[in-house]
Amino acid sequence: MEIDRIELADCGSPEKIIAEIMRQVPDMPIPVPIEELAEAVGITDIHRLDTASFEGGLVTQPERASGVILVNSKGSVQRQRFTIGHELGHYLIIAHQPARAGQFTCSKSDMAIRVADRDNRARRMEMEANRFSAGILMPLARFKPDMRNLGTPALEHVFALATRYNMSKEATALQYVLHHDDVCAVIVSKDGIVRRIYKPNRFPFIDVRIGADLPTPSLAARLANSQQSDWDDVNAGVWLALAAEGCPPSLQEQAYRLSGGWMMTLLVHTDQDEEEDGEGGIPDAYDVWENPRFPSRSRRR
Ligand SMILES: [Zn+2]
Structure with missing residues (x-):
């Protein structure tokens, strides 16, 4: 070289x-x-x-x-x-x-x-x-196309990229959330305690403290011991402060159990497209049934 x-x-x-x-x-x-x-x-x-x-x-x-x-x-x-x-x-x-x-x-x-x-x-x-x-x-000229080829956000993709670039899962996760086309964040926890939060500025404020327990209704906190990984739609209020208008009613959460009590949690901000398209659009029947939304639920917590 x-x-x-x-x-x-x-x-x-x-x-x-x-x-x-x-x-x-x-x-x-x-x-x-x-x-x-x-x-x-x-x-x-x-x-x-x-x-x-x-x-x-x-x-x-x-x-x-x-x-x-x-x-x-x-x-x-x-x-x-x-x-x-x-x-x-x-x-x-x-x-x-x-x-x-x-x-x-x-x-x-x-x-x-x-x-x-x-x-x-x-x-x-x-x-x-x-x-x-x-x-x-993890040069973006190479990392971004690799990320796009893998598709919508998932921790399996983070781990595949970590292997390909010979980097730690955590360093890769940070590069992934900072540069993915979709708006996503990663939370690293150990034995149920939040250790690190990685997110781009465009991801909403995550209302969880470092050193605190994982929020109990989160998938990360209730993932069964026998399970390595799962996905769920969770109420956005579990992770975000919902004071501002225009907050999403739900987040997609993926929890992945690593060794030694460590866990990685991926949050995907699912309503970004809707916000960009502006309010007042009438969803067609397909959208309604594929992505049922219950806005009133987010105000109960
Ligand atoms: Zn130094």
Whole structure:
């Protein structure tokens, strides 16, 4: 793989750098060979260390003549790939400068930062490195067509994409909900406790706290122990705050039991088309019977 770094130097944002790499390497193999890509932009070594003190690190110079990436070897192959992508992000975004001269040290929680205030520079750098990692390992030029070919949202599709891109289910789920044509969200829980919520801005506010129990009427909370996965139409009030007008009367929910008490829940906002078409349309008989709706139910809870 050959990459002309002169062209990358003018790209300020993670997305611009990714677009330029994809322009230079249009036949990028999938899964993306992240170590080969790192070598092509001047990373001379990737050291794997068994350590509890950090998840990833980068030793480099302010002008980025070369760099060495450090990776915690305790993580899964998929996590290590994400970590390499993250450090590569710090390396290629020239504006990123570490607190300690010459070395970035990134923790596991740094790898989870998705939002940052404008004035929190350290946090913004971590957020951008994460965006770079997800974006280069699951480039949208390839990921979007793959997603479309799989059809309407389903967790089986998320898992198939995770395998294809050699990424964790969770990192894939985030990329999936952010970029799917349909409006959907993913909730990750463990032993019935909500751990993480992934959704695009266009998905309505999810009225569930991190650290709280899964809402009891949700499918996720009542999925039988013997079942690995199921779908249900649930009252939108189970997951959303229904104060605003135009809220959907129901959501499609899919719950999927993973190992070790973990569960992934997919919510699909089903009424998007109706909203876009405007109000006052008269549904034909087919629509009425395929998608029966009972608006008054949503106000009972
Ligand atoms: Zn970092």
